[in-house]
Amino acid sequence: MHIDMDAFFASVEQLDDPSLRGRPVIVGGSSERGVVSAASYEARRYGVRSAMPTVTARRLCPHGVFVSGRRHRYAEVSRMVMAVLHDFSPVVEQASVDEAYLDATGLERLFGPVDEMAQRLKGRVREATGGLTCSVGLAPVKFLAKIASDVNKPDGVFILPPEDVAAFLATLPVGRIPGVGKRMLESLDLLGVRTAGDVLRHPVSFWERRFGKGGLVLYDRARGIDPRPLEPWTPPKSESAEVTLAADTADRAVLRRWLLAQAERVGGSLRRQGLAGRTITLKVKYADFRQLTRSRTLPEPVSATQTIFEEAWALLEALDLEAKVRLVGLGVSHFGGERQMSLPIGGMPRRDDTRRERLDATLDRLRARFGAGAVMRGDLVDFGDE
Missing domain, CATH: 3.40.1170.60 (MutS, DNA mismatch repair protein, domain I)
Incomplete structure (x- = not known):
């Protein structure tokens, strides 16, 4: 589902x-x-x-x-939705902030036939969120379920039983198959392949020669095969934020404030998930769209906003900016537990570790209660983050 x-x-x-x-x-x-x-x-x-x-x-x-x-509000509502899904099924794979796969095996015994099950789930989501709607697709495998959820949008249900899969795929536009990108679609069009059914006019060896592993996946999906199991949520490998500036600039004071704003977003997200990371990455895109990244790995994982910002700012200060900057961002990766102590490169603990952690905790509580914009650091007063 x-x-x-x-x-x-x-x-x-x-x-x-x-x-x-x-x-x-x-x-x-x-x-x-x-x-x-x-x-x-x-x-x-x-x-x-x-x-x-x-x-x-x-x-x-x-x-x-x-x-x-x-972003904070969308994440909050997303958690409400995922809580409903986890109450509904023991196996849930969150695909993004607004979509998920759910194992419906055996749920008929609890919730009735699949059509009633889908409507009951939709009702629970609507109730939990205060009125939001979702669309549901049920099918034998993941990629078909995803396609099915789009058939009767918005606020719809589409059920694709196993016996109807072949007929459904025979007329399905090949571009609707997940994994078929723009370039592959152009190549398929030149071959006269318009539907998933058209793919089966050629043997699997033909598609492997044309697209390698992608061709094997294409052939399998044209036959309704998707061996991927549902994968319950696992912590992300990285957390990042970036912003495209309203005007290109080489003013480091402006870049500094934007970098701090992104550190606020990343640090807050890490703390909400109980994560901390050792590697801080800076991302810069110039006005001519050239892009560069710089990274620094710390001895201990961190999630304190100020520490993330200082490390990223040090990376930016070390740059000899070759042109005006269009985009700036930062990320944290190499998660290693929930320890949030901030350490410099030399490994000596900073004296203000405790103060920073207390400040972050206080700001996080206030924002959770009164909203993301209720309180902000002095450097960001009168400074938009979006």
């Missing part, structure tokens, strides 16, 4: 602000240089889509409501 929240970010905005309901809401596109993170179904009617440049979205939907987005 695949569960996909409907226009998740935009729907959360409409849920929290009733004045936005029924209006075209576009999330993540407040900056002219940014891209759209999500679009409500009202906005989609005008052709607005995720990953679209903001300037294009504004041209297509000039009367749309553009909001910068609230």
Whole structure:
């Protein structure tokens, strides 16, 4: 079973602000240089889509409501949804903040036939979130369940029993198969392959020669085969944040404040998950789109915002900026437990470790209670993070 929240970010905005309901809401596109993170179904009617440049979205939907987005709020609602799914089934694989796979094996004994099961799950999600809808797809394997959840969006259910798989795939546009990217699709089009059924006109050896391992996967999926098991949640390998600046700049004071803002996001996320990492990575993209990264590995894992920022800032200070900067970001990886003590390269503990941890804990509690923007560090007052 695949569960996909409907226009998740935009729907959360409409849920929290009733004045936005029924209006075209576009999330993540407040900056002219940014891209759209999500679009409500009202906005989609005008052709607005995720990953679209903001300037294009504004041209297509000039009367749309553009909001910068609230990552902490989306994560909060996501946790509500995942809690419902974990109560429903013992095996849940969270695929992203707004979608998950669920093992429905044997659940008929608890919740009735699969159609009733799906409706009951949708009702629980709606109740837990205060009104958000999701779409559900049920199928024998993961990739088919994901496709199925998209068939009757929004707020729909589509059930694909095993005996109907072959007929379903025979007419399924080949581009709908997960893993078929733009380049592969162009090659398939040149071969006259329009549907998953068309793939089966050639033997598996043909596809392996054409696309290597990707060809083997394509052939299997055209036959409805997907050996991947559900994989319950595991901690992420890294946590990162980045921002595309409103204007290219080489002003280190401006870059410093943006870097601190990203450290706030990353540090807060790490602490909410009980994670700490040893490697701090800086990411810089120049105005001409050249990109570079620099990393530093610490003796002990950290999650303190100030420590993450200081290490990333030291990496940036060491750079001889070759041009104006378009994007700046940072990441933390090599997680090693929940120890949050901040250590410099030499391994000597900083005197203010305890103070930093207490400050972070206080800020985290206040933000959890009053909202992400309720309290901020002095350097970020009157400074937007989105």
